[in-house]
Amino acid sequence: MTGPMIRVLLVDDHPVVRRGMRALLEELPELEPVGEAADGAAALRFLAEAAQAGADRVDVVLMDLQMGAGMHGVEATRRITALPDPPSVLILTTYSTDGDILAAVEAGATGYLLKDAPPEELAAAIRAASRGETVLAPPVAARLLGRVRSGGPTLSPRETEILELVAEGLANRQISRRLFISEATVKTHLVHVYDKLGVDSRTAAIAAAHQGGLLRRSR
Numbered sequence: 001m002t003g004p005m006i007r008v009l010l011v012d013d014h015p016v017v018r019r020g021m022r023a024l025l026e027e028l029p030e031l032e033p034v035g036e037a038a039d040g041a042a043a044l045r046f047l048a049e050a051a052q053a054g055a056d057r058v059d060v061v062l063m064d065l066q067m068g069a070g071m072h073g074v075e076a077t078r079r080i081t082a083l084p085d086p087p088s089v090l091i092l093t094t095y096s097t098d099g100d101i102l103a104a105v106e107a108g109a110t111g112y113l114l115k116d117a118p119p120e121e122l123a124a125a126i127r128a129a130s131r132g133e134t135v136l137a138p139p140v141a142a143r144l145l146g147r148v149r150s151g152g153p154t155l156s157p158r159e160t161e162i163l164e165l166v167a168e169g170l171a172n173r174q175i176s177r178r179l180f181i182s183e184a185t186v187k188t189h190l191v192h193v194y195d196k197l198g199v200d201s202r203t204a205a206i207a208a209a210h211q212g213g214l215l216r217r218s219r
Contacts, residue, residue, distance in 0.1 A: 005032040006010055006130045009058045009087070011043045011076065012036075013067035016191040017115075021062065021092075026124045034058060039067040040076020047083065058087040059130045063109070065093040067159065069180055074103045074157050081108030088129040092122070101140055111135030153196040157216055162189045164215055169207045185200050 008025055010018050010033055018036045025033045035050075035058070037043035048057060061080060066074035077089045088110040093100070105113055108131045113122060114137050127134040157161065165175045172190075176183040194200055197208040209215045 005028055006059045006126060007032050007034045007056060007201075008126060009034060009043060009046060009061045010036045011038075011040065011061060011073070012064040012065075013038050015133065017064075024119055024122075025126075028119065031123060031126060032108075039070025040073060040079070041071040044071075044079055047087070049078065060110075060126050061087050061089045062092045062126070063102065065090050065091060065095050066112060066161070069199050072157055074100075074107045074186060077104060077109050078107040087177055088132060091137065092117075097214055098158065099160045100157060100203045102154045103157055112140045113137045113142065130193065151216075153198075155193060155196060155209070159189050159196075160214060162186060163193055163205060164211055166190070166202050167209075167215060 008031055010021050010025075012018050012021070015038075018038075020112055022033045022036065025031045034056075035046050037046050040063075043051075043061060043063070050058065053125040063073045063077055067073065073091060073093070078090070080089055089108065091104045091109050092115055094115050100114055111125055111134060112133065113125050113135065117125070117137060128135045161179065162175055165178060170178065172183050172186045175186045179186075190202070190205070191197075193205055193209075197205050197212075199205045199208050206215075
């Protein structure tokens, strides 16, 4: 005999990924995908409209981290967990840098899984998240524990994103156009990055971030 259905909202900017996740969840017992959103803002709208309509609450939000120009997963997680009677937010992403992990946990995420997790692990994580239990993929838990023990610096998702573009050779003006932010905002983020890493140049920041495992992309 199965228990009550666990209602899941899928948040990812790739339609193919959402369709695949929906098909997978529909095959798993007790899990019901009830909606999809292409970014964090759309997820918040879905939850608000569902609450206004008196629909059954969403139990778990499966949240990607980086979603193009839309609201990224960390900010969406922060806003969702601040709602009255919020659903649990389970991060499901390809990213496992220290900065991403810590930012998501600090924003209130209940768990953090990688997209290559097997279906049975994902199903168990969703069920645990619906009960409010913390779920961390083993490699994520190891990285998080190592970062906490080392006390090393962490970068926010936006700071990481900007530094990765710097590592690709983009100038501040190019970065501002790529991310739809002002050039002054780019400079402000870089000042914060330099301060956190204890450096005073773009080259030194890139080297320090690579050494600390803070960047996703290779040079």
